[in-house]
Amino acid sequence: SAVISQKPSRDICQRGTSLTIQCQVDSQVTMMFWYRQQPGQSLTLIATANQGSEATYESGFVIDKFPISRPNLTFSTLTVSNMSPEDSSIYLCSAARTTWGYNEQFFGPGTRLTVL
Amino acid sequence: GENVEQHPSTLSVQEGDSAVIKCTYSDSASNYFPWYKQELGKGPQLIIDIRSNVGEKKDQRIAVTLNKTAKHFSLHITETQPEDSAVYFCAASIVSNFGNEKLTFGTGTRLTIIP
Numbered sequence: 106s107a108v109i110s111q112k113p114s115r116d117i118c119q120r121g122t123s124l125t126i127q128c129q130v131d132s133q134v135t136m137m138f139w140y141r142q143q144p145g146q147s148l149t150l151i152a153t154a155n156q157g158s159e160a161t162y163e164s165g166f167v168i169d170k171f172p173i174s175r176p177n178l179t180f181s182t183l184t185v186s187n188m189s190p191e192d193s194s195i196y197l198c199s200a201a202r203t204t205w206g207y208n209e210q211f212f213g214p215g216t217r218l219t220v221l
Numbered sequence: 222g223e224n225v226e227q228h229p230s231t232l233s234v235q236e237g238d239s240a241v242i243k244c245t246y247s248d249s250a251s252n253y254f255p256w257y258k259q260e261l262g263k264g265p266q267l268i269i270d271i272r273s274n275v276g277e278k279k280d281q282r283i284a285v286t287l288n289k290t291a292k293h294f295s296l297h298i299t300e301t302q303p304e305d306s307a308v309y310f311c312a313a314s315i316v317s318n319f320g321n322e323k324l325t326f327g328t329g330t331r332l333t334i335i336p
Contacts, residue, residue: 106267138323146328147326147327148265148326150323207253210255212264212265
C-alpha cells in the first residue's frame with residue numbers, strides 16, 4: 106500500500122479566506138484524487154489531479170473554487186477558495202497504484218475544515 | 222453513470238457473530254469492487270477488493286462475494302471483534318486500458334460490535 110500524509114490535519118478558517126491542503130505520497134503513484142466527505146456521509150469525488158496538466162473536475166466542482174496542482178508523481182495540493190460555512194467538511198487525498206492492471210486506491214487521513 | 226446502493230445503513234451484531242453488508246451496482250461494465258473501512262477520525266482503509274473475473278475472495282476473517290448477473294456484491298465478516306466496529310464503504314469502478322475510471326462509493330454501513 107501507499108502511505109499518504111496530509112497537511113494540515115484540521116483547520117478553522119474565516120469566511121472569504123482560502124486554505125491550501127497538501128498531500129504527499131511516499132512513493133510514485135499513477136493517479137491522485139481529491140474527495141470531500143461531509144460528517145456521516147459518503148465520499149464525493151472533487152477532481153482527478155493530473156501531473157503536469159489541469160485537473161479533471163467532477164460535475165458541481167470548478168477550478169476557480171477548488172484549484173488543484175500536481176507538480177510531480179508524489180505531491181498534490183487542493184485549495185479551497187473564498188470559503189463559506191458550506192465548505193466545512195473533511196477533504197481527503199487519494200492515490201492509486203497499478204497492481205495487476207487494476208488501480209488500488211488508498212486514502213490519506215483527511216483534513217477537517219471548519220469555516221466560520 | 223454508475224450508481225451504487227449499500228444496505229444496511231447501520232448494523233449491530235454480537236461479538237463473535239457474522240456481519241454481512243450488501244451492495245448493488247447499476248453499470249454492468251463495472252469490473253472492480255473494493256471495500257473500505259473507515260474508523261472515526263481516519264481516512265478510509267482498503268480492506269479487500271474483488272475483480273469481476275472471480276466470484277469470491279477471502280482474507281482471514283473477511284470475504285467478498287460477487288454476483289455479476291445480479292450486479293451485487295457482499296462483504297462478510299466472521300467471528301466479529303470489537304475492533305471491527307467502523308463505517309464500511311463499498312465501491313465500484315470500470316477498469317479501462319488507461320487504468321481505473323473513478324470509484325463510485327456506496328452510502329456506507331455503520332457496523333457496531335456488541336461485546
